[in-house]
Amino acid sequence: MINVKRPILQLRLYVAFCGCAALAGCMVGPDYRTPPAPPADTTYTAAPLPEQTASAPGAAGLPQRFAPGQDIPGEWWALFHCEPLDGLIRQALTNSPNIVAAQAALRQARENFSAQAGGTLLPSVDAQLGATREKLNGIAFGQPGVSEEFNLYNASVNVSYKLDIFGGARRELEALHAQIDYQNYQLQAAYLALTANIVTAAVKEASLRAQIEATERIASDEADQLGVLGQQFDLGGVSRTAVLAQQTLLAQTRATLPPLRQSLDQVRHQLAVLAGMLPSDPALPEFRLDMFSLPETLPVSLPSTLVRQRPDILAADAVLHQASAQIGVATAALYPQITLSASYGAEALAPSQVFKPGSTIWSLGAGLLQPVFHGGQLSAQKRAAEAAYEQAGAQYRETVLLAFQNVADSLRALDHDAIGLRAQTDAWRAASDSLDLTRGQYRVGGVSYLSLLDAQRQYQQTVTSLAQAQASRYADTAALFQALGGGWWNAPPSAPPPH
16 A cells, blocks of 8 residues: 655645745845945046146155056055154054954954854754752642652753744844954054054154254254354443343244144154053154155045045945844844744653653744734834934945045145145245345344344244145155055055955
C-alpha cells in the first residue's frame, strides 16, 4: 500500500518554508539612496579665479597656481617641506587622545553591529541545567491531606528564533552599519582637523616669533635713538619734549612685547596638547617662517567630487542613511511578529536518571504577536522617524553648502593674500626707505623730530603687518587643503590607514 500522506506532508512543509522565506525577504520602509551629487560645475566662486596668484619678493611671496581636478596627496602637509612639522604631525597622529577616542568609537560601533547581527539573524541556543526541591499538595489533584516532597533534576537545550518577516531586524542592522560608517568618517575628520590645526598653529607660532623679533629690533633702534637724543639734550641741541616723546615711543613699543609673548606661549601649549604632549615637554620643536616652503601648485578638487571626499559630508550622509533605516524599524513594529521555539532535554527525580531512556522531554512552539492597540504609540514612532529623516536630510544639505563655502572662502583668501602681501611688502619697503631718509635728514637738521617719530611709527606698523601677511599665505593654504578633504583617501601605508 502506497503512503500518500507522507509526500503531501512534505509538500506542505516545503510550501510553508518557501512562504516564510519569501516573507523574510520583504523589508518595509524606504530603501536608502545616496543624495545626488551637486551639479558638475568647475568653479566654486561666481567670479573666475586667476590661473595663478600675484607674486611678491621673498619665499612667502611665490605665485601659486590653481590646478582644478588634480588630486590631493594624503600627507598634504609635506608640501610645506618642513621636517619638524612632519615629525610633529606623525607623533600627534599616534599620541593624540582625540584620535584614540575616535578609533575606540569606531570599534564600539563595529562590535555593536556584530552583537546585534549575531542575536538577530541567527537562532539563539541555550543549554540549561537545573535542580529544584518541590512539594505538591494533593488538593490540586482532588486528594486532600496528601502531600509529597521530592527533588527534580533537568537538563535541556532551548532554541528560539524570531522570524524577520517584515525586515525590522535587518533595518536595525542597516542603521547600525550606517553608524559604523559615521564613526569611520568621524575618525577621518579627526585626522584632518588634527593635522590642519597643527599646521595652522605652527604657522601662527612662526608669525609671532617674526613679530617679536621685529619688535625687539625696533625697540633696540628706538633705545639707541633715545640715547642720541639724551646726549643732544645735555648739549642743548633738542628740547625736553623730544626726549619725552622718544621715551614714550620706546615704552609703547616694549609694551607690545608681553601680549605677543603670551600669544606665543599659548600657541606652544596648544601645539604640545595637539601632539599628545605636556606643555612642559622640551622636545616640542620651534617654528619660524623661513622653515616653510609655500606650495606652488594647489590641487583643487572638482565640485562634483567634493561631496565624496569631505569627511563631514560623508558623515552627514551616514546619519541620513541611519535615519532612513529607522523608518523601516518603526514601520515593521506595526506588523505581526512570529517567534519559533523548541526545547529538548531530560527530567528525572535523581541526577543519575537524567540521561537514561524514558526521561526525555521536548517541546515545539510558535507565537504570533500582532499589535492591536498601543494608544497611538507605534504610529507616532513612525512619524517621528520620518521627521528625523527629514531633519537629517536638511542637515546634510546644510553641510554640503558650508563645505562649498569653506572652499570658496579659502580660494578667495589665497588670491587676496597674495595681493595683500605684495602691497604690504611695498609698504614695508617704502616705510623702511622713508625712515632711513628721515633719520639722515634729521641728523643734519632737515626735518623736525615729529617727522622722525611719524616715520618710526609707520615702519613699526609695516614690519608687524608684513609678518602677519606672510603667515596668512601659509595658513590659508592649509585651510584650502582642509576644506577640500585633506586627501585621506590617498593616505600612504606609513600614515594611519582609513578604515
